Amino acid sequence: MSNDTFDQLKISTPLRNAIDELGFVTPTPIQKESYSVILSGQDMVGIAQTGTGKTFAYVIPILQQLSYSEQTNPKVLILVPTRELVLQVVQEINKLLTYITIRAIGVYGGANINNQRMACAQGADIVVGTPGRLYDLVISRSLSLKAVKQVVIDEVDVMLDLGFELQLERIFEHLPSQRQHVMFSATMTDEVDYLIEDYFKSPVKIAIKLSGTPLENISQESYFVSNFYTKINLLVHLLSDAEEFSKVLVFVSTKKRADVLFEQLDEELNGACALIHGNKTQNYRLRSIQQFEDGRSRILLATDVIARGLDLDKISHVINFDTPNFPENYMHRIGRTGRAEQKGKSILFFTEKEEFDKADIEELMNYEIPELDFPDEVKENSQLLDEERPNQRAKRNRIMHTEVLNAAFHEKSEKNQKTNQGGSYAKIIAAKYKKPKRRGDKIQNMNSKKKK
Numbered sequence: 001m002s003n004d005t006f007d008q009l010k011i012s013t014p015l016r017n018a019i020d021e022l023g024f025v026t027p028t029p030i031q032k033e034s035y036s037v038i039l040s041g042q043d044m045v046g047i048a049q050t051g052t053g054k055t056f057a058y059v060i061p062i063l064q065q066l067s068y069s070e071q072t073n074p075k076v077l078i079l080v081p082t083r084e085l086v087l088q089v090v091q092e093i094n095k096l097l098t099y100i101t102i103r104a105i106g107v108y109g110g111a112n113i114n115n116q117r118m119a120c121a122q123g124a125d126i127v128v129g130t131p132g133r134l135y136d137l138v139i140s141r142s143l144s145l146k147a148v149k150q151v152v153i154d155e156v157d158v159m160l161d162l163g164f165e166l167q168l169e170r171i172f173e174h175l176p177s178q179r180q181h182v183m184f185s186a187t188m189t190d191e192v193d194y195l196i197e198d199y200f201k202s203p204v205k206i207a208i209k210l211s212g213t214p215l216e217n218i219s220q221e222s223y224f225v226s227n228f229y230t231k232i233n234l235l236v237h238l239l240s241d242a243e244e245f246s247k248v249l250v251f252v253s254t255k256k257r258a259d260v261l262f263e264q265l266d267e268e269l270n271g272a273c274a275l276i277h278g279n280k281t282q283n284y285r286l287r288s289i290q291q292f293e294d295g296r297s298r299i300l301l302a303t304d305v306i307a308r309g310l311d312l313d314k315i316s317h318v319i320n321f322d323t324p325n326f327p328e329n330y331m332h333r334i335g336r337t338g339r340a341e342q343k344g345k346s347i348l349f350f351t352e353k354e355e356f357d358k359a360d361i362e363e364l365m366n367y368e369i370p371e372l373d374f375p376d377e378v379k380e381n382s383q384l385l386d387e388e389r390p391n392q393r394a395k396r397n398r399i400m401h402t403e404v405l406n407a408a409f410h411e412k413s414e415k416n417q418k419t420n421q422g423g424s425y426a427k428i429i430a431a432k433y434k435k436p437k438r439r440g441d442k443i444q445n446m447n448s449k450k451k452k
């Protein structure tokens with residue numbers, strides 16, 4: 001039906017030809033719905049599941065509207081939370097520039113600022129950036145934002161989260177007051193929703209699916225595992241099936257755990273593993289992704305630094321080695337597979353302590369993740385990490401997006417800590433699971449659930 005193709009959007013020929021050459025025939029629902037709203041100049045916020053084409057949902061109407069000018073100052077600003085996403089969004093834009101003379105550049109931390117200064121000096125129509133580096137360029141007068149008419153905030157819920165919010169505010173001070181805000185994410189929390197209402201001019205809200213709706217093309221399973229080292233045994237067991245587990249992204253909760261796991265896995269799997277987290281240099285981070293993408297590493301171990309937005313090619317499995325503290329992060333993590341309607345598989349490991357986090361996730365999705373029997377052939381390991389020992393209060397990381405935030409900040413801010421969502425949520429979950437599903441002291445779990 002021609003009604004379902006890009007025809008209905010009346011896209012200019014040069015842009016349309018580039019879209020056709022990518023082999024895209026039908027706009028995804030979010031692309032279809034956002035197009036006219038973005039062209040109308042109204043503020044908007046779009047919620048659509050992971051991998052449903054949100055990037056082109058803003059890039060296509062922006063390019064449609066943007067005509068080339070000799071003006072060196074950018075007219076469009078696109079803000080994203082991580083360096084890798086800057087590169088990806090610039091790449092996506094460039095795919096559509098075959099027949100249009102528009103210049104897009106990316107700016108992000110961890111890379112030479114002088115090169116980015118030079119790029120800014122040469123002029124650009126679109127600047128994609130992480131807030132920290134962008135602000136540095138603005139205050140050092142390497143980049144002027146006075147001509148910006150449109151601001152896109154991708155992954156808006158994390159971008160308006162505490163630490164980032166401050167950075168955005170500082171950037172906003174350098175923008176003309178007449179401007180359009182376009183925001184996207186796959187997840188939204190109530191607080192961010194309120195913040196958006198306060199901040200932006202009654203944005204048009206486009207929600208393709210309720211925030212937290214899991215993709216049907218991603219199958220989900222879980223294993224109850226007793227501790228960290230037993231998780232390693234189970235992971236090694238699963239990964240030994242190289243044919244089934246052909247391209248696997250493994251998420252770990254902290255950089256430290258990622259390092260320990262990497263050391264162990266590297267030995268067991270003879271180098272089939274790459275690693276990425278916020279303490280690695282930018283070159284190291286890019287190299288790890290490259291190795292994973294070109295197949296040299298079958299497994300990529302990661303923290304939440306790459307949980308958002310990255311469009312990696314055909315990931316067979318996402319394994320949550322640790323259960324994320326915040327349910328939205330689970331949605332983003334598993335959303336690295338099953339992109340553009342492909343099939344994907346997700347496996348979650350959870351310990352007794354992580355059961356409440358799992359319940360939070362299930363609450364958000366309104367879906368109970370099926371649990372598989374722990375395989376007989378996998379050995380239990382009774383060795384415990386310090387943080388797992390009884391009487392030693394686990395220093396659990398309750399910062400929602402630490403990794404993502406750190407990735408874009410030069411300095412870590414103490415303000416990055418999420419302070420609400422405390423006991424009331426635990427009560428809802430407690431009411432849901434009236435009695436402990438497993439052995440163990442639920443009260444203790446409830447206390448450990450308290451966020452900061």
Ligand code: ADP
Nearest residue numbers: 024026027028050051052053054055056311340
């Ligand atoms: P999201 O931001 O919603 O997670 P992305 O914008 O990263 O999703 O897009 C996911 C994938 O879908 C990308 O590989 C992209 O090239 C592809 N894609 C985007 N739009 C279309 C379309 N209209 N038809 C087919 N594939 C598309």
Ligand code: MG
Nearest residue numbers: 054055154309
């Ligand atoms: Mg995206």
